[in-house]
Amino acid sequence: MAGPATSPRPLRIALIGNPNSGKTSLFNQLTGLNQKVGNFPGVTVDRKSGFAQLTPVQQAEIVDLPGTYSLYPKSLDEKVITDLLYDRAAGNYPDFVVVTVDANNLRRSLLLFTQLGDLGLPAVLALNMMDVAERHGIRIDLPALERELGVPIIPMNARKGIGVAALKIVMAQRLDAAPERFWEPDETLLPLVRQIRYYFDLHNDYLALHYAQQYRHIGFLSADDKAYLQELTHKYEFDATARQAAETIARYGRINEILLETVTVTRTETREPISNRIDKVLTHRIGGYLIFLSILFLLFQAIFAWAQYPMDWIDQGISSLSATIQDNFDGPLVRLLTEGVLAGLGGVLIFIPQIALLFGFLAVLEETGYMARVTFLMDKLMRPFGLSGKSVVPMISGLACAVPAIMGARTIESWKDRMITIFVTPLMSCSARIPVYTVLVALVVPDQAAWGIFNLRGVTLMGLYLLGLFSALGSAWALKIVLKARERSYFIMEFPVYQWPRWKNVGLTIYQKVQAFVMQAGKVIVAISVLLWVLATYGPGQQQETAEAQVRQQVATQGWNEEEASRRVASARLENSFAGSFGRALEPAIRPLGYDWKIGIALLTSFAAREVFVGTISTIYSVGQDADMGTLQDKLRAEKDENGQPFFTSARAFSLLVFYVFAMQCMSTLAVTYRETKSWKWPTAQLVYMTGLAYAAAFVVYQVLA
Template identity: 75%
Template sequence: MARLATIPTVSAPAAVASSVDSIPTPHARRELTRIALVGNPNSGKSSLFNQLTGLNQKVGNFPGVTVDRKTGISQLTPQHRAEIIDLPGTYSLYPKSLDEKVITDLLYDRESAQYPDFVVVTVDASNLRRNLLLFTQLADLGLPAVLALNMMDVAEQHGVHIDIAELQQELGVPVIPMNARKGIGVAALKIVMAQHLDAPTVSFYEPTEELLPMIRQIRYYFNLHNDYLALHYAHQFRHISFLTPDQRQYVQELVEQYGFEPTARQAHETISRYARINEILLNAVSVTRTERNEPYSNKLDKVLTHRVWGYLIFFGVLFMMFQAVFAWASYPMDLIDQGIALINSLIQTNFNGPLINLLTEGVIAGLGGVLIFIPQIALLFAFIAVLEETGYMARVTFMMDRIMRKFGLNGKSVVPLISGVACAVPAIMSARTIENWKDRIITIFVTPLMSCSARIPVYTVLTALVVPDEKVLGFFNLQGVVLMGLYLLGFLSAIFSALALKLLLKTQERSYFIMEFPVYRWPRWKNVGITIVEKVKTFVFQAGKVIVAISVILWVLASYGPGDALDKAEQQARVTAVQQQLTPEETDNRIASEKLENSYAGLFGRTLEPAIRPLGFDWKIGIALITSFAAREVFVGTISTIYSVGQDADMRTVQQKLAAEKDENGQPFFTPARAFSLLVFYVFAMQCMSTLAVVYRETKGWKWPLMQLLYMTGLAYVSSLIVYQVFK
């Protein structure tokens, strides 16, 4: 039995006889070895990626597609560094979704610049039979490989004993027993990875004789290195992205000529592979049931996925999460807000001039609109990461499937909807796992209605402005209750919009939902920390750049106007001040207010004001609505900049600036009616150019993004109008 405490350093096995042809790697040896991580979902691949790369990661897209591509640099030994590619999870090389298709496109094209030098296949040691199916397919492609035998602790708990030496001999590759969550076995894996393995693996499946003529013609035509890869070309030529129309036509003619039936052949192959896998496991694995009781995870599932208690527990978890986001983040947010205000005050006290105004009212005010929300962003993603790490999030998707189907959504739609609480862009990308066209379109359409993290700045500022910071029932924070209510409003609007689309869109396709439950585990705090740092960095360096840039542009628009409009406004303000006998301080504020109103920004806001006045909004809010189309979170940076221009420098925080704003009658402008009207508008409005862009890419046209924009903007306007007219 392999014990994790005494993991040996495993070297590459001796060459094993193989029917898989071996040819040199098509690329010259790179400066960095490129290693791909491949494995089933829930096999610990992400944990291993985090252990190998730490914080040295970046997220982009695979070439030509909008599927997340995580890469990182790993220091294997003092002399060797490698680039690690974390591929999407898959059960087989026969893809069923677009993210799985990314894997086959990468591994079928040896001429691609992204082709890996070798692969690390992560498998769940407690379920080797299912996990080894993918490994045998990769082996038959002739890919040099290492088997990361992960979750050995779980295998031991289930009484699964694995003979590592025997398994290594049967598979013909290095086998490293691991517990990636705790970092056990990572050092041994790095040593093996640094050896630049080039030896081919053994063969696990041979195509039948009658297929060989077709396979050899495909292999010769495309200059392929083995028969199994040529067989996959026959199976999937319609979906291999790098093939030309002429190449697809050639394969199609061969398939028709030889009467090739993909479904029947795939079934035959799968049966043959499992027969071979069973032989391997019979020699290398023994199982002794050391526990008679039901596994602990199943006991928990009886409660956490119960038809009644499961939902109550889930909503309780959400409620506590939003309570914590408000309560715990308030102190660091106040410190950041006051610190930014103090820096501005010190600069304005000691220096003067247009560049100083640009620095304080534009750059620093915009920067404050970014930094102040780091505590809340960090807390939100910390909770989400913990729920995913423990395995609870998978149960949530299972429970919500029961509800989703009644509203015309696939069970797999739950993942994009829940991900939409973080950001709509990757959430919409994740809808690629939904095979049914109708379910996928509905999911893409309604996902932006889920309140994403970009809305948090708007929600928190306005909620803190008009909702008292007091306890409900002596325990719950009232502001947290309102915040959760806004999230629930977005969720309800999403599912009822989905129901409407279900009735409008007609299709005969059937949908299904299959999900494997991972066992419950304590979260690995290192992985949680990496997730928090990644998300905060994304917010600060991506959203932050947009916010600061727009803040600077707004300052310029708010500080200058057409012709001599600002000079005339100043003269008129001075005359009015004399007539009304205003104090010098009141005179300065009056001049600044008049100049702002006659600036370029004021003209834009005035143009929009007639359309938004029924909602309770003025021209200043109109400016914020326009800039928010770049990104919703820009709203706070915009109002911070707009209300910095023309107000007393002693008005330090964003909340103080808004609270000090007066209407034409001298009363507080941001009344509860206006604040809630604005909150409801931001719950529904499609104000995110990135979301529209990704919908365009996913649907391959402007039809659906334009429908989204019109529908959500109309819904926001009507809802906001009703709220303001009822509560004013």
């Protein structure tokens, strides 16, 4: 009797192509929501992968590789491609590759494809942007091109999903035939190539040549292997640069022959392309900056104006749920649930609308092609500060999160520019600061119009972001003077074509970022909230009981009403708890900034992650309080100082805001800085510098406004 049918193992398919060739759109079409982001083995470059259902029984793992123009990488993130494709014994070696090429620029795109073909990798050619090519009068003879290249070719419009079904059918056929050979090493190289092939047991000459070209940068080679290759290349007087140049020229000669046979242009453009006319406006040396600032104004206005209603609903919902539970149940576990778990959970969920809006806007700017223009525009601004245009991408990414932004600095070839970028990127206000900013801004800045059209809170929020930007630029300028390096950096980038945003991709980006915030930051916030509730509810020995008894005696003599008595008892118990003891120990150092021991507790816990600050104050100001008091902002407004006056004045709130603009309170950022620089010197310098800057700035702000 036959056993149950088993599905074949998932195929492992690598997705590779030039930047702006539509690779990300194709990846999203193939995998949808079934994606995950990790790291490539041994490096901190993002490894984006997902699963695609090719047939009812055949699944494939799709690995999205960094964009590159050739197999001779110039940056650290491109080097992961060589580590993946040069080692057939690796467990994550792909079964075949899907090469995305821009049909509107085949000559440039086919260089990478011919190199992959000569490595002996089975491949499919995803001929993307066919609609753009047709609009430009470019006609491609697909059967002839398939014969010349020796691989299946799928015409596509990845943004709209056209051609994805056909691509899945081809991928499910488990390709095992490599493309035609496009270039062979010169005979003078064969003695060197054959020795490398024999020593490493390689399957073709071209791969052996890449070992000779790039052995210094191939991560899986041992020190002995690299020493052997160094000796061998020296013996044969191998000039890697000259050989690479000769190979590239020969490949383009072959590509030109293929395109002459398979591509015709039915018309030529007689007018200046509309994209060029748009670029003249968006990248204008004055108007371009004004447009960018206007877009930022719109973004920050939206974060407050559009997100306010759903945030209020979430805040009131959490508050009502806590009040309902406390009205119907009693006991330590109930208090743990309402004052610990729900308070921490509220500190996570309330910021989902703002996180979604931020990443939605950034996704639209990326999808339309405008973000590439911003990086070009900002290059001139960055140069005097010791940065290049390539620093803009990590710094703009820092508005989302400093961790992947610092990883993104791997695209910068210049060591000096890369180190400066890594050092100053955490000063850009990341999304983890949004919870801190919005709570404190809404607490002390009135919800009214500024100059008639702008919301005053939105203007304040943008001011905080600009403060972070200017501090990053100033720090970069100072570091440029300190660091000595003779190398010169350059900035070359290709503008993608303007496109209407693909709303499916925008929605997917929002979903992924919100999910990451809730699942990653949320777990930390809730866990710390529960721990804090325990530390704030219980104390050493009988200190809490003694303090409560003293307050009860004062109640009898002062004649306080029940509400005031309850507040003072709760405050005394909290002050004498374990958490209160930690805050009291820190209070002398932060008192000049206007902070008390409660804020001290929040500063300590937010070293795990900045957004934990909100969860902490939510928990701290919930312990022992009546659940009917309302939302977090209501509780903060009700907080009094020792003189019975409102504690969160403008001076204290703005001091805290400025502190969080500058403070390095993110252990993950410090960890990734260490991994990227391979030294504790840089993260230590970041921590000392940013903490000192935060303290000094907060001190000045409080002393001036108090």
